[in-house]
Amino acid sequence: MKAPYSNRKYVINIIILFIGIVFILRLFYLQVIDDDYKVSANNNALRLITDFPARGLVYDRNGKLLVYNEATYDLMVIPQQVKNIDTTAFCKLIGISKAIFISRMTKAKKYSRYAQSIFDREISKETYGYIQEKLYQFHGFTIQARTLRKYPLNTAAHTLGYIGEVGPEIIINNRYYKSGDYIGASGIEKSYEVELRGKKGMKIMMVDAFNREKGSFRDGMYDTVSVAGKDLFTTLDAELQIYGEKLMSNKNGSIVAIEPQTGEILALVSSPAYDPNLLAGRDRSKNYFTLLNDKKNKPLYNRALMAQYPPGSTFKILNALIGEQLGVINVDTRFPCSLGFHMGNVNVKCHNHPSPCNLEESIQHSCNSYYSYTFKAIIEKSGYKSTREAFNKWRQLAMTFGFGKKYFNDLPNELSGNIPTPEHYDKLHGKNRWRALSIISIGIGQGEILVTPLQLANFTAILANKGYYFIPHIVKGIGKNKIIDKKFTTKQYASVDSKYFEPVLEGMFQVVEAGTGRGAKVEKIKMGGKTGTAQNPHGEDHSIFILIAPMDNPKIVVSVIVENGGWGATWAVPIASLMVEKYLYGKVKREDLEKRMMEGKVYY
Amino acid sequence: MRDSKNIFHNIDWTTVILYITLVIIGFVNIYASLYNEDAQSIFDFSENYGKQLIWILCAFVISLIILMTDIKFFPTFSYLIFGILLLMLVAVLFLGSATAGSKSWFLIGSFKLQPSEFAKFATSLAIAKYLSSMNIRIQDVKTKFITFLIIGIPALLILLQNDTGSAIVYVSFIFVLYREGLSGNVLIIGLIIIVLFFLALLINQFIIIGLLAAITLVLFKFIRKKTREITTLLALFIGAAGFVYSVDYVYEHALEPHQKQRIDVLLGNNSDLKGAGYNVNQSKIAIGSGGFLGKGFLKGTQTKFDFVPEQSTDFIFCTIGEEWGFWGSTLVIILYVWLFLRIIMMAERQRSSYARIYGYGVASILIFHFVINIAMTIGLAPVVGIPLPFISYGGSSLWSFTLLLFVFIKQDANRLQLL
Known part of the structure; x- marks a missing residue:
């Protein structure tokens, strides 16, 4: 017996099989061929959570803490969890108005109802303690710890630098940084960024559709642990640095002190200074713009590395050394x-002093005439085919003293100063149409010569070492390792034989004993110095002094520049002298002088 | 009958085992999609998978009871059961409680009962009873009209509950009617209507009408030039053109906004992946991320972490796809296809037309649920909220499908006793 229409079962069976095959093919496409869904699934369910390591600490040469991390607290909120709270009590607790509360909640909700966002930034430790106790009453609010750079001694702001959020350019070029990360923006925070920052860790968390964390992915198989940043041991002497900043208060200019046997920078003062704490924390950007907008004094400008001045009479020493080396003068030349x-x-003017001077006396009296003759002799020395060749020889020797070039040390943003090129004079006077007399002002450190305070201090170190220097640097140890870059421990020689330094140093000794730098004398310390006056077309001249102490076994060299300070002896000499006394004796006996220097105002 | 005491005598074990396998697959995946690290026990009855375990045990009891009932019970009381269900469908409109916009539940204590799930079963009984009565020919207009009423009244009542998904299921009875002699053109016309509907939404309606006119002209060359055929062809053309012309109107005015969105999502007119397109997109991501071998039991991230909505009910196939991959989901599809072919084979071996028609009713309802549900999760059909038979979470649906299937298994077991 065959039911009518029973053949139709085949049609129905074929339809069923057809549908089954279509489904299987579609699944094959979705699950095996197309990879997009696998990527989307990971984007859905996995969140990368960064584990930020503590940034390295910074110490001075004696182990005093210069920079540390202070815990600060952000009040976080998850809007979805905020239910039935006493808003009035909450506003009172954290000290905001109800209107602000509502606007911040709206902002947080807009960002995400289920994800954390910051409700109040960088709460102080005291407020934190107070809020923490009562926070349990306010469901949905939590406190998240972060760190903030702190500068307990309020000193060396320019050298230490500051950190800021990374800019888009860095994010594109450097895969380590993500938006919102912090990076060293200046000073050693910038130059030692890699050492200080450590290494970020990464945790992969699984989250659900509401962005709630659901545990770590594959038991943390792909997680990485963060590595803490390394501590830095700087060469700075914090006490000396602070003292220098005090001496320079109410004056623009800088002090650079170097330990000549090592090239370690003991103090790097740029005045006006500012409190480094201003550029960390809640009001960072407001403070930054306040400092930036002080166009007259430019407190953010690191004068020690970036200001370029004519070296004035201090440069005579260089010409004396080059003259000796080239054989155009000797100790007895008058x-x-x-x-x-x-x-x-x-005509190069000079003041009234015994004449004619020999080499030593020329330094003691800072004779302009002597160095005009010396420089003329250098440039016109027989054996050179042209003025140009002679000038190039002089230039090459001068640059071995660290002038006219950058050190590429561990301080960012240094400038190179200027030792002019023959091309410069070609432009000024016509090609090869210049002679020694055209450029005679170089002999006395004026004209186109520009040096930075750091270069001047390093030059002084070369004098103290009688012919060599170590590249001045600011860090002597990284982490547990005290060994630093080899380039800072290699002697750099100036191309003048050490025997030629003796008469010059004797002259510098006479400067302090009986010359223009008499004001520098410190009890029982034999010192050598040289004053300078940098001509300033914009106003009062800049007061310059370089100092070596003690002469027999130099422990410290100092360069001081006081902008608009007039004649070298007025400000620069006593300030340098006080720095030396402070460093060598630990305290200063000449309190009257100290007080006068600290309180003295030099502004134009 | 000497074996009548043994209720398992002569039952079709293949079907029973396929049924049990699907139920177990369902439970495993419901457990996975609701899995919660805090409550580790499978027997935690406060969790939905614990409840499902109870529903499953009850379903087994129901199937045993059905196997024990007298073979004549369901044929005899078909209309009565249908009538009771119709009353319940009316009652639920007034007394029921609303969930997610549909007023389709009776709330008895903490227990929820959904009459529309059981109405499919009752309708199958009624159709089988009606079409198997003496002197009934489906070609008669009167027969067609009454059949249409038997299918249409419960469908309309369910539509009034705002449960469009369950109402659409009644379309599946077309297969039953087709098998019983309704012109095959019904299937073709149905297919054409669906194709035209989507085409009309995708392409400018005048272009389609133009195309239809062209096709009509081509067909005109091939048919015998008799008045009747020309009239039919013209009528078809006018009907199709009218339909296309009215689709826009139906789409704009007859459909609810969320229904429109679901169709837009399917057609790719709406790629708002956070809004209307969210469900389907997340569902495809979950299934697609399973790969060939799947992520493994309880390892799915998409379904476990609530990215897929309705993951234990309508979107349960996502969990299967994600955790068991291509091989697992293919296996499930093969099991279903096997079950459907088996039921049809069984229906064809019935001696009574009642049992055969009922068997086709069972197959049609199951196939329709399967097709719409899977097609929806893999992005081949708009989102229609209907469960996957035997696998989706839910007491009412599991019980009604069990009832549906085991009444047929019982009929089949006793097929030789009749007549």
Whole structure:
């Protein structure tokens, strides 16, 4: 018996099989061929959570803490969990108005109802303690700890630098940084960024559709642990640094102190200074713009590395050394001075002093005439084919003293100063149409010569070492390792033989004993120095002094520049002298002088 | 009958084992999709998978009771059962409680009963009873009309409950009618209507009408030029053109906004992955991320962490796809296809037309649920909220499908006793 229409079962069976095959093919496409869904699934369910390591601490040469991390607290909120709270009590607790509460909640909800966002930023430790106790009453609010850079001694702001959020350029070029990360923006925070920051860790968390954490992915198989940043041991002497900043208060300029045997920078003062704590924490950007907008004093400008001044008479020492090395002068060479150097239509004025001077006396009296003759002799020395060749020889020797070039040390943003090139004079006077007399002002450190306070201090270190230096640097140890970059422990030689330094140093000793730097004398310490006055077309001249102490076994060299300080002896000499006394004796006996220097105002 | 005491005598074990396998697959995946680290016991009855375990045990009891009932019970009381269900469908409109916009539940204590789930079963009984009566020919207009009423009244009542998904299921009875002699054109016309509906939404309606006119002209060349055929062809053309023309109107005015969105999502007119397109997109992500071998039991991230909505009920197939991969989901599809073919084979071996028609009713309802549900999760059909038979979470649906299937298994077991 065959039911009518029973053949139709085949149609129905075929339809069923057809549907089954279509489904299987579709599944094969979704699950095996197309990879997009696998990627989307991971984006859905996995969140990368960064584990930020503590940034390294910074110490001075004696182990005093200069920078540390202070815990600060952000009040976080998950809007979805905030239910039935006493809003009035809450506002009172954290000290905001109800309107602010509502606007912040709205903002948080807009970001996400289920994810944490910051409700109040960088709460102080005291407020934190107070809030923490009562927070249990306010469901949905939590406190998250972060760190903030703190500077307990309020000093060396320019050197230490500050950290800020990474900019988009860095994020594109450096895969380590993500939006919102912090990075060293200046000073050693910048130059030692890699050492200080450590290494971020990464945790992969699984989250659900509401962004709630659901545990770690594959039991943390792919997680990485963060590595804490390394501590830095700087070469700075915090006490000396602070003292220098005090001496320079109410004055613009800088002090650089270096330990000549090592090239370690003991103090790097740029004045006006500012409190480094201003550029960390809640009001960071407001403070930054306040400092940036002080166009007159430019407190953010690191004068010690970036300000370029004519070296004035301090440069005579360099010319004396080069003159000796090239054999155009010796200890006994004397040049006349009739209140200056007069030749053709060139006149270089000088003050009244015994004449003619020998080499030592020329330094003691800072004779302009002597160095005009010396420089003329260098440039016109026989054996050179042209003025140009002679000038190039001089230039090459001068640059071995660290002038006119960058050190590429561990301080960012240094400038190179200027030792002019022959091309510069070609432009000024016409090609090869210049002679020694055209550029005679170089002999006395004026003209196109520009040096930075750091270069001047390093030059002084070369004098103290009688012919060599170590590249001045600011860090002597990283983490547990005290060994630092080899380039800072390799002697750099100036191309002048050490025997030629003796008469010069004797002259510098006489400067302090009986010359322009008499004000520098410190009890029982034999010192050598040289004053300078940098001509300033914009106003009062800049007061300059370089100092070596003690002469027999130099422990410290100092360069001081006080902008608009007038003659070298007025400000720079006593300030340098006080720095030396402070460093060598630990305290200063000349309290009157100290007080006068600290309180003295030099502004134009 | 000497074996009548043994209720398992002559039952079709293949079907029973396929049924049990699907129920177990269902439970495993409901457990996985609701899995909660805090409550580790499978027998935690406060969790939904614990409840499902109770529903499953009850379903087994129900199937045993059915196997024990007299073979004549369901044929005899078909209309009565249908009538009671119709009353319940009416009652639920007034007394029921609303869940997610549909007023389709009776709330008895903490227990929820959904009459529309059981109405499918009752309707199958009624159709089988009606079409198997003496002197009934489906070609008669009167027969067609009454059959249409038997299918249409419960469907309309369910539509009034705002449960469009369950109402659409009644379309599946077309297969039963087709098998019983309704012109095959019904299937073709149905297919054409669906194709035209989506085409009309995708392409400018005048282009489609133009195409239809062209097709009509081509067909005109091939048919015998008799008045009747020309009239039919013209009528078809006018009907199709009218339909296309009215789709926009139906779409704009007859459909609810969420229904429109679901169709837009399917057609790719709405790619708002956070809004209307969220369900389907997340469902495809979950299934697609399973790969060939799947992520393994309880290892699925998409379903476990609530990215897929309704993951234990309508979207349960996502969990299977994610955790068991291509091989697992293919296996499930093969099991279903096997079950359907088996039921049809069984229906064809019935001596009574009542049992055969009922068997086709069972197959049609199951197939329809299967097709719509899977097609929806893999992005081949708009989102229609109907469960996957035997696998989806829910007492009412599991019991009604069990009832549906075992009444047929019982009929089949006793097929030789009749006549």
